[in-house]
Amino acid sequence: MTADGKVTTKNYSAVDFTSREDKAHLIRQRALGDAVLVGHGTIENDNVRLGIPREDLRQERMARGQPPYPIRVIVSNKGRINPKLNIFETDFGPITIFSTTRMPRHTRQQLRKKATLYLSQARRVDLRWMLQELRYDFKVKHVACEGGPALFRSLLEQGLVDQLNLTVAPFLFGGKNAPTLIGTGMDFLPRSVRCSLQDMKVVGDECFLTYRIRHSSSRAKSRMLAQSLR
Numbered sequence: 001m002t003a004d005g006k007v008t009t010k011n012y013s014a015v016d017f018t019s020r021e022d023k024a025h026l027i028r029q030r031a032l033g034d035a036v037l038v039g040h041g042t043i044e045n046d047n048v049r050l051g052i053p054r055e056d057l058r059q060e061r062m063a064r065g066q067p068p069y070p071i072r073v074i075v076s077n078k079g080r081i082n083p084k085l086n087i088f089e090t091d092f093g094p095i096t097i098f099s100t101t102r103m104p105r106h107t108r109q110q111l112r113k114k115a116t117l118y119l120s121q122a123r124r125v126d127l128r129w130m131l132q133e134l135r136y137d138f139k140v141k142h143v144a145c146e147g148g149p150a151l152f153r154s155l156l157e158q159g160l161v162d163q164l165n166l167t168v169a170p171f172l173f174g175g176k177n178a179p180t181l182i183g184t185g186m187d188f189l190p191r192s193v194r195c196s197l198q199d200m201k202v203v204g205d206e207c208f209l210t211y212r213i214r215h216s217s218s219r220a221k222s223r224m225l226a227q228s229l230r
């Protein structure tokens with residue numbers, strides 16, 4: 001994000017405002033995941049393939065017992081996903097789409113040739129259910145979410161984020177309609193999220209921060225209970 005907290009401009013254009021070091025950092029974080037997760041807005045705007053371009057990172061994954069590429073996961077409530085996006089032109093790792101039965105029939109037919117679809121009857125995708133499905137069907141334990149802001153806010157609201165990797169880039173964009181890290185919503189989060197700083201590194205004019213998200217004790221207890229029930 002910029003020094004004033006923006007992750008893009010008000011047009012949601014695919015702005016490129018971080019350094020090569022930051023892009024390498026993103027790929028290293030992606031390479032740690034069993035799955036890489038993005039919202040529909042991000043895949044539509046940025047048209048990313050979500051690959052691991054570096055051979056050494058793929059080798060490290062295999063040494064850890066992971067497949068060379070993480071599972072690529074897209075979330076959309078409405079399901080109006082363009083089957084011509086770049087991600088669907090690649091076959092290096094499985095693609096799964098979590099959406100709802102609002103997805104148009106012809107879109108389903110086209111996407112089924114390229115991805116595994118999970119369509120729920122609800123109007124919105126239940127993110128907790130999505131993570132459970134990924135765990136049970138693909139043994140996913142570590143998800144690297146690359147945004148965007150709307151999806152990140154939903155994950156935060158539900159207490160589903162453990163770590164935040166934040167790069168502060170040396171720009172100021174301004175503009176109340178340009179989304180911050182957690183979008184454009186005027187509402188407060190249901191409760192403020194407390195973080196603890198784990199790491200900070202400065203490279204050139206950028207600052208790389210790693211935060212652990214502190215979960216409230218009741219939430220931590222329910223997470224522990226959920227784990228012990230597995």
Ligand SMILES: NC(=O)c1ccc[n+]([C@@H]2O[C@H](COP(=O)([O-])OP(=O)(O)OC[C@H]3O[C@@H](n4cnc5c(N)ncnc54)[C@H](OP(=O)(O)O)[C@@H]3O)[C@@H](O)[C@H]2O)c1
Nearest residue numbers: 007008012039040041042076077078125147148150151154
């Ligand atoms: N600077 C950065 O690091 C960074 C990172 C990522 C993205 N971005 C920028 O952010 C912009 C996109 O922002 P955005 O807020 O539109 O992105 P987004 O969070 O990727 O996408 C929002 C869409 O994802 C789906 N979605 C969100 N929450 C959901 C939930 N709980 N359940 C199911 N689906 C959910 C919905 O899709 P449907 O509308 O299809 O229902 C929603 O409209 C782009 O300009 C991109 O460049 C910047």
